Amino acid sequence: MRANLHSCRLIALSRLSGMARVAIVVVASAIGSCPWWVGAQTLQLQRVATGLSSPVFATHAPGDPNRLFIVQQGGSIRILDLNTKTLNAAPFLTVSGLSTGGERGLLGLTFDPQYQTNGRFYVNYTDTTGATRVRRFTRQSADLADPTSGFDILTIAQPQSNHNGGWMDFGRDGFLYVSVGDGGGSNDSGTGHTPGIGNAQDKSQLLGKILRIDINGDDFPGDPARNYRIPTSNPFVGQAGNAGEIWAYGLRNAWRNSFDRATGDLWIADVGQGAREEINFQYASSLGGENYGWRLREGTIATPSGGVGGPKPPGAIDPIYEYLHNTGPFGGFSVTGGYVYRGPIAALNGHYFFSDYITNQLWSLQFTGGLPATFDGTNFSNLIDWTPILTVDAGLVRRISSFGEDLAGNLYLVNHLDGQIFMIVGGSIPEPSSALILSLLLTLLRPPKKIKEKREKRTGIIIASTLLSRGGTKSYTDE
Numbered sequence: 353m354r355a356n357l358h359s360c361r362l363i364a365l366s367r368l369s370g371m372a373r374v375a376i377v378v379v380a381s382a383i384g385s386c387p388w389w390v391g392a393q394t395l396q397l398q399r400v401a402t403g404l405s406s407p408v409f410a411t412h413a414p415g416d417p418n419r420l421f422i423v424q425q426g427g428s429i430r431i432l433d434l435n436t437k438t439l440n441a442a443p444f445l446t447v448s449g450l451s452t453g454g455e456r457g458l459l460g461l462t463f464d465p466q467y468q469t470n471g472r473f474y475v476n477y478t479d480t481t482g483a484t485r486v487r488r489f490t491r492q493s494a495d496l497a498d499p500t501s502g503f504d505i506l507t508i509a510q511p512q513s514n515h516n517g518g519w520m521d522f523g524r525d526g527f528l529y530v531s532v533g534d535g536g537g538s539n540d541s542g543t544g545h546t547p548g549i550g551n552a553q554d555k556s557q558l559l560g561k562i563l564r565i566d567i568n569g570d571d572f573p574g575d576p577a578r579n580y581r582i583p584t585s586n587p588f589v590g591q592a593g594n595a596g597e598i599w600a601y602g603l604r605n606a607w608r609n610s611f612d613r614a615t616g617d618l619w620i621a622d623v624g625q626g627a628r629e630e631i632n633f634q635y636a637s638s639l640g641g642e643n644y645g646w647r648l649r650e651g652t653i654a655t656p657s658g659g660v661g662g663p664k665p666p667g668a669i670d671p672i673y674e675y676l677h678n679t680g681p682f683g684g685f686s687v688t689g690g691y692v693y694r695g696p697i698a699a700l701n702g703h704y705f706f707s708d709y710i711t712n713q714l715w716s717l718q719f720t721g722g723l724p725a726t727f728d729g730t731n732f733s734n735l736i737d738w739t740p741i742l743t744v745d746a747g748l749v750r751r752i753s754s755f756g757e758d759l760a761g762n763l764y765l766v767n768h769l770d771g772q773i774f775m776i777v778g779g780s781i782p783e784p785s786s787a788l789i790l791s792l793l794l795t796l797l798r799p800p801k802k803i804k805e806k807r808e809k810r811t812g813i814i815i816a817s818t819l820l821s822r823g824g825t826k827s828y829t830d831e
């Protein structure tokens with residue numbers, strides 16, 4: 353019955369002009385006879401944690417259904433008890449020797465695939481020199497790590513304070529994937545950026561890349577700062593002048609990425625410069641070596657700023673989805689990559705959720721397949737703007753710095769500004785046509801977004817830095 357009513361109204365609406373459609377929805381909603389757009393077709397969020405300090409990530413440990421580990425930018429890892437929805441008073445670990453603020457701080461966390469037996473986990477942070485550091489720690493108990501167990505894996509100098517990447521996770525191959533930003537500044541140029549081509553296109557060094565390393569061993573016994581092996585199957589191993597650690601390159605600041613737990617595919621969300629945000633897709637069967645284009649390419653176009661843009665390099669891979677810098681329902685200024693939903697809500701299965709940190713939009717889409725060489729920014733379907741149709745029991749879904757998964761596949765949203773975590777607890781996917789109409793209607797009904805957010809991006813304050821700099825210094829130069 354509801355479905356029939358729904359269809360009827362969609363057809364009726366489609367025959368009317370824009371303002372007439374809005375009027376019908378407003379009137380129908382007011383009299384309560386037409387609840388289709390707030391009924392089954394929505395996304396229900398529940399606030400499950402408050403009182404955190406600048407959270408930037410959340411994840412779970414292998415085999416542990418009871419805990420969500422939340423990364424605070426200032427250096428602490430907090431534990432949320434998923435049964436009681438309470439935060440442990442004592443942090444799991446507080447990393448020392450880091451610099452924080454702006455885009456620096458404790459940025460990434462992942463657990464060893466053998467965590468249940470070896471108790472090891474890995475953090476990614478900016479140290480007091482501003483360098484990216486990957487460091488291993490070991491569990492003392494389920495709720496407490498041993499702060500004296502720190503062991504350096506990898507250190508990478510960073511020329512500017514922004515674009516530190518920070519995401520890490522283990523692939524199905526057992527290797528550790530590490531996202532490293534291009535070094536910072538703007539347009540991958542200037543001090544500390546390879547003249548002529550920038551860092552991301554320079555395969556001799558590690559900035560602007562996704563690395564793949566083997567943490568079970570040490571290929572550099574004489575170097576206490578490098579304690580890992582380089583998988584012999586990495587794409588550039590043994591090539592003169594190329595760094596063996598590189599798995600993929602041509603990335604600006606792939607801040608939040610994820611492996612699809614059902615397929616092993618890798619989703620890479622690369623934060624853009626001044627024009628476009630992008631979602632890249634890598635099949636689990638990839639042999640590595642992908643060039644995602646930066647700094648020559650921003651999304652599917654030549655980078656329009658800084659005089660660094662150029663033709664698509666041979667073999668480079670375009671994103672499967674991109675969006676423009678604006679405040680419309682499908683626009684934004686700083687992408688926060690998420691996950692393909694694989695949790696208990698069957699209707700959401702297979703939909704990739706992501707957000708924009710600046711405009712606070714929440715979206716999902718599905719990948720439509722095809723060979724990477726054919727990707728052109730349109731390789732998606734069922735793009736949904738959840739922003740106007742989500743419901744939340746408390747708090748504001750904004751400034752999403754990251755998503756996170758628990759062991760069961762439930763999806764969480766990390767609110768950086770307010771220090772809160774939201775869990776997706778219900779929802780269904782609207783029919784594509786109704787999703788689009790809903791978005792258009794509700795966008796018209798919403799007050800326009802404040803232009804202030806746009807200016808923030810222009811001053812270059814992106815992702816994690818935006819919150820910390822709001823109302824404060826605007827001295828960033830990443831424009």
Ligand SMILES: [Ca+2]
Nearest residue numbers: 572575578579
């Ligand atoms: Ca070593």
Ligand SMILES: [Ca+2]
Nearest residue numbers: 644645646651
């Ligand atoms: Ca790209």
